Amino acid sequence: MKIKTAIACVVVSIVLMAFAEKGGSLFHVPAGWPVPHYDFAKNKLTQEKVDLGRLLFYDPILSRDSTISCESCHSRFVAFTHVDHALSHGINDRIGKRNAPALMNLAWQRSFMWDGAINHLDMQALAPITNALEMDEQLPNVLEKLRTQSRYRFMFERAYGDTTISTEGMLRAISSFMVTLVSSNSKYDQVKRGEANFTRQEENGYALFLMHCNACHTEPLFTNGEFSRNGLAQDAVLQDLGRFAVTLQPEDSFLFKVPTLRNIAYSKPYMHDGRMKRLSDVLKHYASLHGQGVHMNNTLDQLPSFSSEQQVDITSFLLTLSDSTFVMNPAFSYPREIIASLTKESN
Ligand code: HEC
Numbered sequence: 212m213k214i215k216t217a218i219a220c221v222v223v224s225i226v227l228m229a230f231a232e233k234g235g236s237l238f239h240v241p242a243g244w245p246v247p248h249y250d251f252a253k254n255k256l257t258q259e260k261v262d263l264g265r266l267l268f269y270d271p272i273l274s275r276d277s278t279i280s281c282e283s284c285h286s287r288f289v290a291f292t293h294v295d296h297a298l299s300h301g302i303n304d305r306i307g308k309r310n311a312p313a314l315m316n317l318a319w320q321r322s323f324m325w326d327g328a329i330n331h332l333d334m335q336a337l338a339p340i341t342n343a344l345e346m347d348e349q350l351p352n353v354l355e356k357l358r359t360q361s362r363y364r365f366m367f368e369r370a371y372g373d374t375t376i377s378t379e380g381m382l383r384a385i386s387s388f389m390v391t392l393v394s395s396n397s398k399y400d401q402v403k404r405g406e407a408n409f410t411r412q413e414e415n416g417y418a419l420f421l422m423h424c425n426a427c428h429t430e431p432l433f434t435n436g437e438f439s440r441n442g443l444a445q446d447a448v449l450q451d452l453g454r455f456a457v458t459l460q461p462e463d464s465f466l467f468k469v470p471t472l473r474n475i476a477y478s479k480p481y482m483h484d485g486r487m488k489r490l491s492d493v494l495k496h497y498a499s500l501h502g503q504g505v506h507m508n509n510t511l512d513q514l515p516s517f518s519s520e521q522q523v524d525i526t527s528f529l530l531t532l533s534d535s536t537f538v539m540n541p542a543f544s545y546p547r548e549i550i551a552s553l554t555k556e557s558n
């Protein structure tokens with residue numbers, strides 16, 4: 212390592228550590244939550260990798276014409292989903308095939324994408340980078356572009372101890388940032404910790420939720436991680452076969468991953484194709500399943516025809532899953548302070 216680089220490394224590290232300390236520890240398992248699925252032994256979490264991953268997540272350099280970053284479709288203020296788009300919009304405004312999921316608590320997730328096509332978080336970023344409707348870039352080009360930038364040579368060296376910029380290093384850094392996106396400070400969590408109380412309406416909604424929704428949207432993650440049908444009519448336009456595309460088992464047709472309901476107030480529109488704009492649409496949908504008996508799913512077939520009052524109660528409970536400290540967390544924002552400290556060093 213050249214002396215100048217070594218000194219710069221120390222200076223930037225001190226500046227960034229000062230920021231990191233304000234944000235608290237990188238990752239912790241909230242009380243009462245299960246053991247994460249992500250194997251931290253294979254990708255040890257360090258502030259340096261998280262910083263690099265955050266820089267990459269917000270950098271359109273990963274797309275063919277440097278216009279689209281991960282953040283284009285996964286914005287912090289809406290719990291890392293796509294602002295107001297039913298289907299994601301990628302390069303040249305090409306319309307994708309599905310609604311961008313909100314990103315949080317990914318370390319507990321066993322499979323990714325609405326159909327579970329990806330089973331390891333470290334592989335996830337490859338999909339949008341190479342998808343023609345999203346970032347439309349090729350991996351060798353991405354690596355080449357990163358290698359031409361001193362800021363990336365520097366950040367890779369800081370994260371991995373040498374200037375080699377490899378696919379693996381890039382993917383692990385992006386994962387490192389993504390696993391830090393933990394949301395566990397909603398009103399619901401505060402109630403569970405004894406720091407707040409539900410209103411009577413929220414309490415009623417919670418009771419209904421436990422009875423009718425929790426089998427699939429299981430607390431504390433608000434998903435059981437399984438694939439399921441929730442009684443939506445098939446979409447005539449997209450004809451998305453869901454899980455079938457992965458397993459090729461006919462019984463898996465139209466199954467989609469049960470999405471988390473945490474931060475649901477931020478992450479509209481809803482469902483894999485974004486067909487529902489409001490939570491009230493979702494509640495009306497579930498209430499309409501009553502007595503249909505066509506879903507071959509006991510939980511769904513036994514749903515009552517929720518009264519409008521019950522729908523409002525459930526909605527008020529769902530709103531307690533909003534975690535404003537998550538969407539406002541400066542550690543997850545555009546990495547202005549990292550970029551500023553890097554620019555200062557290279558001048
Ligand atoms: C053009 C919009 C777009 C861009 C850009 C994009 N994504 Fe996504 N992302 C999506 C969509 C749509 C899905 C769901 C795809 C599916 O189910 O087939 C998704 C799914 C995901 C998931 C899985 C979440 C889950 O719960 O299953 C992760 C993680 C993710 N994206 C991370 C990233 C990262 C990292 C980048 C940048 C390298 C990125 N995305 C860029 C639209 C986008």
Ligand code: HEC
Binds near residue numbers: 438443470480
């Ligand atoms: C049998 C399992 C199951 C049950 C029971 C169930 N859901 Fe769902 N839910 C799903 C699946 C699967 C999806 C995604 C469907 C899709 O996009 O095709 C979903 C989607 C949702 C969404 C949209 C989430 C998003 O990010 O797009 C909300 C909100 C929701 N459910 C709320 C509820 C409520 C409230 C109840 C109880 C009244 C409930 N669910 C009961 C399986 C279930």
